[in-house]
Amino acid sequence: MKNIIKVRDLKTLFGDKMIHDGLNLTVKEGEIYGLLGPSGCGKTTLLREMVMLQKSLSGSIEVLGYELNSIRYAEAQELRKKFGVLFQFGALFSSLTIRENIALPLVEFTNLSRGMIGEIVDFKINIVGLEVGDADLYPSQISGGMKKKAALARSLAMDPKLLFLDEPTSGLDPISAREFDSLILKLRDLLGLTIMMVSHDLTSMYDTLDSVAIIDNKKIIYEGTLNNAIKIDNEFIRTFFRKGESI
Amino acid sequence: MSDSSLDIKIIQNRLSLIFKGELTLLNIADYSKQVDVISLNQQQSVYIDFRELNFLDSAGAVFIRSFMKKLSSRSIAVETLCQNRDILAMLELVSSQENSSITTNKNKITLLEKIGKVTLNNYYGFISFMHFIGELFVNKFHYLLTPKNIRYKEIAFEINESGVKAFWIVSLTSFLIGLVLAYQSAYQLKIYGANIFIVDMLGLSILRELAPVITAIVVAGRSGSAFTAQIGAMKITQELDAMRTMGFNPYRFLVVPRILALMISLPILIFVADMMALLGGMIIANIDLGISTDLFLDRFSSVIAVKHFFIGIIKGPFFAFLIASIGIYRGLMVKDDTQSLGFNTTKSVVEAIFAVIVCDAIFSIAFTSLKI
Numbered sequence: 001m002k003n004i005i006k007v008r009d010l011k012t013l014f015g016d017k018m019i020h021d022g023l024n025l026t027v028k029e030g031e032i033y034g035l036l037g038p039s040g041c042g043k044t045t046l047l048r049e050m051v052m053l054q055k056s057l058s059g060s061i062e063v064l065g066y067e068l069n070s071i072r073y074a075e076a077q078e079l080r081k082k083f084g085v086l087f088q089f090g091a092l093f094s095s096l097t098i099r100e101n102i103a104l105p106l107v108e109f110t111n112l113s114r115g116m117i118g119e120i121v122d123f124k125i126n127i128v129g130l131e132v133g134d135a136d137l138y139p140s141q142i143s144g145g146m147k148k149k150a151a152l153a154r155s156l157a158m159d160p161k162l163l164f165l166d167e168p169t170s171g172l173d174p175i176s177a178r179e180f181d182s183l184i185l186k187l188r189d190l191l192g193l194t195i196m197m198v199s200h201d202l203t204s205m206y207d208t209l210d211s212v213a214i215i216d217n218k219k220i221i222y223e224g225t226l227n228n229a230i231k232i233d234n235e236f237i238r239t240f241f242r243k244g245e246s247i
Numbered sequence: 248m249s250d251s252s253l254d255i256k257i258i259q260n261r262l263s264l265i266f267k268g269e270l271t272l273l274n275i276a277d278y279s280k281q282v283d284v285i286s287l288n289q290q291q292s293v294y295i296d297f298r299e300l301n302f303l304d305s306a307g308a309v310f311i312r313s314f315m316k317k318l319s320s321r322s323i324a325v326e327t328l329c330q331n332r333d334i335l336a337m338l339e340l341v342s343s344q345e346n347s348s349i350t351t352n353k354n355k356i357t358l359l360e361k362i363g364k365v366t367l368n369n370y371y372g373f374i375s376f377m378h379f380i381g382e383l384f385v386n387k388f389h390y391l392l393t394p395k396n397i398r399y400k401e402i403a404f405e406i407n408e409s410g411v412k413a414f415w416i417v418s419l420t421s422f423l424i425g426l427v428l429a430y431q432s433a434y435q436l437k438i439y440g441a442n443i444f445i446v447d448m449l450g451l452s453i454l455r456e457l458a459p460v461i462t463a464i465v466v467a468g469r470s471g472s473a474f475t476a477q478i479g480a481m482k483i484t485q486e487l488d489a490m491r492t493m494g495f496n497p498y499r500f501l502v503v504p505r506i507l508a509l510m511i512s513l514p515i516l517i518f519v520a521d522m523m524a525l526l527g528g529m530i531i532a533n534i535d536l537g538i539s540t541d542l543f544l545d546r547f548s549s550v551i552a553v554k555h556f557f558i559g560i561i562k563g564p565f566f567a568f569l570i571a572s573i574g575i576y577r578g579l580m581v582k583d584d585t586q587s588l589g590f591n592t593t594k595s596v597v598e599a600i601f602a603v604i605v606c607d608a609i610f611s612i613a614f615t616s617l618k619i
Contacts, residue, residue: 048488051492052491052492053488053491053492077494080491080492080493080494081494083492085489085492085493087485087488087489088485089484089485091484091485091486091488091489092486092489093486093489093490094481094484094486104493104495105493105494108495109494
């Protein structure tokens with residue numbers, strides 16, 4: 001299988017504080033890969049570095065074959081069209097309706113006709129499980145769960161091969177969260193996605209993840225399947241998984 | 248709830264504090280007043296009697312601990328009388344927390360360190376503004392060189408927002424300014440019988456200085472703050488991040504359209520302000536000085552050269568650029584909290600008005616040197 005994301009010897013400085021010190025990880029094609037770790041360990045920072053919102057101090061990040069440290073503007077623009085990002089709170093454009101939000105990348109980056117764009121948008125709305133009737137509402141008029149679905153539909157607008165999810169189930173009630181998990185699994189199978197996510201929801205991890213990387217003390221302390229992670233002797237892993245079992 | 252009270256007894260050199268009922272957050276303020284009045288100098292030993300106390304909360308325990316510490320610093324012996332286990336446990340809890348919290352010692356910041364930090368922060372602020380200006384110009388040139396990329400829809404929308412919708416407030420403000428200016432100067436001019444010179448005075452001051460500056464200040468308060476708040480809120484909700492990851496350059500989508508829109512609409516607003524302020528002046532000249540409208544306009548066209556009008560208008564795009572770029576820059580500086588949104592909005596208006604006035608002063612000097 002092809003490597004989709006490759007991080008080697010990554011170092012990140014946040015003010016005077018070292019966040020990552022020699023961090024390595026590899027995400028393979030078709031995987032659902034989770035980042036896990038205590039809060040403040042730099043999971044979200046790592047995600048932001050992978051989507052080019054932040055720069056690292058040294059080391060290399062390779063996403064879909066592009067080396068991010070030496071990427072040119074035009075290449076970066078190309079790469080941005082090949083992945084989708086779902087932000088923690090959706091980050092839908094509040095001045096546009098759900099439909100316009102999803103259509104925006106298509107309108108800006110393609111020469112498709114209006115009718116064709118409408119059909120593509122309807123397909124995305126259906127596949128994430130939103131009602132077509134809700135699509136003309138503004139983000140402020142819909143619930144948190146719908147916002148996440150709409151944001152997911154928007155991140156799928158350009159048919160990316162790679163999806164980044166930042167805490168996809170946070171702020172959702174347990175039923176919607178499970179629904180969202182199965183949606184992610186369904187999309188992976190239907191669209192052949194590779195998914196990289198940051199999550200705190202243990203049930204969601206057991207349901208969806210193929211591989212997990214656990215960050216603690218500025219490094220990856222474990223990379224592999226979730227079931228083997230419990231065998232590692234580390235304080236974070238012990239408290240996190242024991243707490244999970246008792247629930 | 249049982250009655251709570253504190254009895255203080257002094258027998259020879261022995262002080263007894265007898266707490267009854269409850270000792271909680273609600274009554275420690277009164278008790279501490281009572282305790283503070285006692286002079287501790289003559290005391291040799293203190294009895295604290297909890298036997299009739301049936302409830303002690305953590306605030307009460309902290310109060311007791313600090314009183315005991317005060318006593319021990321004067322080497323006065325303390326004895327507590329208590330059988331209630333809960334109260335003892337609470338006292339124990341507070342004293343154990345005390346020991347663990349002692350270690351956090353705050354570093355004091357010296358004046359020199361403070362000056363250094365402020366200077367460095369200002370330097371970084373300046374650098375980041377230059378970075379913004381640089382990125383702005385690169386994008387602006389790129390934008391104007393490729394006309395198909397120009398976002399006419401956004402520009403039109405922003406012209407409506409910041410130009411058309413400001414029409415009434417700008418008209419009213421400048422009308423009143425013209426009125427007041429004429430009214431004040433009419434009184435002075437009448438003394439010298441120089442009534443007709445009101446035309447020269449109003450024409451020059453309004454066209455060259457007042458209309459552009461007043462308009463710019465109104466627009467800075469209206470649109471500058473709106474830009475900061477809009478873009479700041481987009482930053483807080485991660486909409487800007489979302490734009491970036493989707494490959495939309497925020498400069499091209501948000502920044503340049505707003506700046507261009509304001510640069511187009513401000514000169515037009517200045518023209519409106521010119522007209523309204525002169526109208527105000529004309530009405531007062533008519534009523535107060537008996538100068539008819541015909542006479543006013545006749546005199547106006549003979550003494551006020553057209554260059555004065557153009558000097559006022561040409562300031563528009565410059566002021567607009569300053570207002571819009573400061574407003575947007577401040578919006579981009581908003582961090583992930585609501586506090587910084589308010590802080591940056593205030594700053595954007597203050598800085599924009601200041602920049603407009605500085606820019607106007609520079610224009611004044613430049614035009615005078617050029618003898619325009």
